[in-house]
Amino acid sequence: MATMVDVARVAGVSTSTVSHVLNGTRNVEPATRRRVLAAIEDTGYRQDTLARAMRRARTDSIGLIVSDAGEPAFAEMVHGVEQAAAENDLTLLLANSAEDAQREQRAITTLMNRRVDGLILACSASTDISAIGALGDERAPVVLLDRLHRTLPFDQVGADNRESMRALVNHLVEQGHTGFVVVAGDTRVPTLAERLEGFHDGLRDGHLHSGSQVVCEGVDASVMFAQVAETVGRGAASAVIACSTPLATLALNALQSVNRSVPGEVAFATFDGFRNPDLFSPRVTTVRQPAYDMGMTAVQLLLARLSAPESSPRTVRLHQSIELRDSTEAFTFTKP
Amino acid sequence: MATMVDVARVAGVSTSTVSHVLNGTRNVEPATRRRVLAAIEDTGYRQDTLARAMRRARTDSIGLIVSDAGEPAFAEMVHGVEQAAAENDLTLLLANSAEDAQREQRAITTLMNRRVDGLILACSASTDISAIGALGDERAPVVLLDRLHRTLPFDQVGADNRESMRALVNHLVEQGHTGFVVVAGDTRVPTLAERLEGFHDGLRDGHLHSGSQVVCEGVDASVMFAQVAETVGRGAASAVIACSTPLATLALNALQSVNRSVPGEVAFATFDGFRNPDLFSPRVTTVRQPAYDMGMTAVQLLLARLSAPESSPRTVRLHQSIELRDSTEAFTFTKP
DNA sequence: CTGTTAGCGCCTTCAT
DNA sequence: ATGAAGGCGCTAACAG
Numbered sequence: 001m002a003t004m005v006d007v008a009r010v011a012g013v014s015t016s017t018v019s020h021v022l023n024g025t026r027n028v029e030p031a032t033r034r035r036v037l038a039a040i041e042d043t044g045y046r047q048d049t050l051a052r053a054m055r056r057a058r059t060d061s062i063g064l065i066v067s068d069a070g071e072p073a074f075a076e077m078v079h080g081v082e083q084a085a086a087e088n089d090l091t092l093l094l095a096n097s098a099e100d101a102q103r104e105q106r107a108i109t110t111l112m113n114r115r116v117d118g119l120i121l122a123c124s125a126s127t128d129i130s131a132i133g134a135l136g137d138e139r140a141p142v143v144l145l146d147r148l149h150r151t152l153p154f155d156q157v158g159a160d161n162r163e164s165m166r167a168l169v170n171h172l173v174e175q176g177h178t179g180f181v182v183v184a185g186d187t188r189v190p191t192l193a194e195r196l197e198g199f200h201d202g203l204r205d206g207h208l209h210s211g212s213q214v215v216c217e218g219v220d221a222s223v224m225f226a227q228v229a230e231t232v233g234r235g236a237a238s239a240v241i242a243c244s245t246p247l248a249t250l251a252l253n254a255l256q257s258v259n260r261s262v263p264g265e266v267a268f269a270t271f272d273g274f275r276n277p278d279l280f281s282p283r284v285t286t287v288r289q290p291a292y293d294m295g296m297t298a299v300q301l302l303l304a305r306l307s308a309p310e311s312s313p314r315t316v317r318l319h320q321s322i323e324l325r326d327s328t329e330a331f332t333f334t335k336p
Numbered sequence: 337m338a339t340m341v342d343v344a345r346v347a348g349v350s351t352s353t354v355s356h357v358l359n360g361t362r363n364v365e366p367a368t369r370r371r372v373l374a375a376i377e378d379t380g381y382r383q384d385t386l387a388r389a390m391r392r393a394r395t396d397s398i399g400l401i402v403s404d405a406g407e408p409a410f411a412e413m414v415h416g417v418e419q420a421a422a423e424n425d426l427t428l429l430l431a432n433s434a435e436d437a438q439r440e441q442r443a444i445t446t447l448m449n450r451r452v453d454g455l456i457l458a459c460s461a462s463t464d465i466s467a468i469g470a471l472g473d474e475r476a477p478v479v480l481l482d483r484l485h486r487t488l489p490f491d492q493v494g495a496d497n498r499e500s501m502r503a504l505v506n507h508l509v510e511q512g513h514t515g516f517v518v519v520a521g522d523t524r525v526p527t528l529a530e531r532l533e534g535f536h537d538g539l540r541d542g543h544l545h546s547g548s549q550v551v552c553e554g555v556d557a558s559v560m561f562a563q564v565a566e567t568v569g570r571g572a573a574s575a576v577i578a579c580s581t582p583l584a585t586l587a588l589n590a591l592q593s594v595n596r597s598v599p600g601e602v603a604f605a606t607f608d609g610f611r612n613p614d615l616f617s618p619r620v621t622t623v624r625q626p627a628y629d630m631g632m633t634a635v636q637l638l639l640a641r642l643s644a645p646e647s648s649p650r651t652v653r654l655h656q657s658i659e660l661r662d663s664t665e666a667f668t669f670t671k672p
Numbered sequence: 673c674t675g676t677t678a679g680c681g682c683c684t685t686c687a688t
Numbered sequence: 689a690t691g692a693a694g695g696c697g698c699t700a701a702c703a704g
Contacts, residue, residue, distance in 0.1 A: 014692075023683085082434075086439075114385055352677095362674095
């Protein structure tokens, strides 16, 4: 591999001139510049990013850690981050944490060691908040994406989960539903906790007793599956709300297992939703995150932070849209 | 940030000893080692990956480029690669090319510049093969994943696309189908080209004239959409086969647009398929790639290559499984 | 068993 | 307008 020294020798100049030609960092006579450029061509020289990063403060790269870039919601966020990164000539280094605190920590270390200029992080469910808080001491700033932690002093961008859930519940209550099953999942995940709070807001709005509602919470899929099946099976609820895509899969399977048709016998809605909502049967009412925009916003927050390191942290909430489809619409519910 | 010099000073030893303690690369007296470890603790020292990589030949990291880590098939390959990488203490740097040759080239340059020890690549559709061939001159070896190019002298791992399609067609022919629409898509993608070849194999097996079959080929979704709708609309085909997930979406939408029910009026099958096949209506017959294993295999090929740089390139084909579901079973009606 | 030292490839003052 | 030279943090001979 050719180095700058080779180029300098071939061009008959000093390495310093080569460097300046490369970076346009000071004037160099057109003739000399041409010689240098030719020498670069001849030698097949390519800049060594590593050596360069070692001398400069920055690497022009950022890191992104999500739990699973294959989940539709995260996939879109990744695209948003990629787009914004490309627009700003930043290289993106991507890693999955698989909701595992340990893998997440490894990824953080890896990326920080690779000297990313900043890190965008959607914390895993099992993440220890204080460990993340320690990231405040790193040289690279951190932006929290999707999974917000009020207590952490970082820039953050997420969706208005609580308000969206509240609106969704209001809608269902208006349709006459009074018994709900909410598949909340792992409420250590702030996104899911917020959605659950919104559910209770909605209940209050509708003057419904929260005591008679069923909330499936936790990490054990089979337990939640059983809860959904049992509750719906004995007719104790007329509407099921899933708080994420995997939870929706779980819930729909549970409904199938007790032969309850949607929306004929039970109304169903989910957050985040599936990749091809119009091909599902039934077409599922979905609260959709502005995931792409969240990704782009995260990068912008990062850039803003880099250019103003001392400004106080900002939290941005983007609006979710409720896409009403057959699963909550195509039947008329009669009060018991 | 503390450096090795700081640690050495605090521990009262030389940097070389610190280095050897860190890397376990030569014996050091237990007492000294303890002092060094303590000093590391005290100073909060962390190794600088970049400086380290500059001295060593390797970075213990590999790169992976796919067109879209959000596509179900690629998402699984990514997981496989992650798993294998983690097992071998390799850091994974992931990038999406979005089927764009230019973005792909940028990603390659970025990763090579970051001195990955190896690169796993699922070429984009628009990739210029000769440009990829030039990667043979890089210091880091390349493994082709999923999208194989016979002419390139790299290790490769993919699925037995041709054989699977052939078997699928045989199955449909046995059921009595004689008129097919194949949504082949962009056959510059080798995976898709192979599947199309398999289709013709199947036709020959069934002694069917290929002249009366419809192959939708190309990059323009609206053109293919129209072809599917038109062909099926006039009853010129009884079975539709999509060669990838996005093409399946397209085809199913086209069928909806002409009000043809699956499988009542038309049989349907796809490759790769959807994330939650049992929640779709109808449940779709799917040829599924062993995507996870393909990812793991890619890493293994890379490691094998690194330890035996001169061995001749290997191509591995893994078997796909055909998951038969309602969409090709003419007598089953599951529409709610 | 431990220390000294010479770079890895590049950027960047400081001179000229 | 250009060169010379030091050093970023680390590893690996080479010496003791």
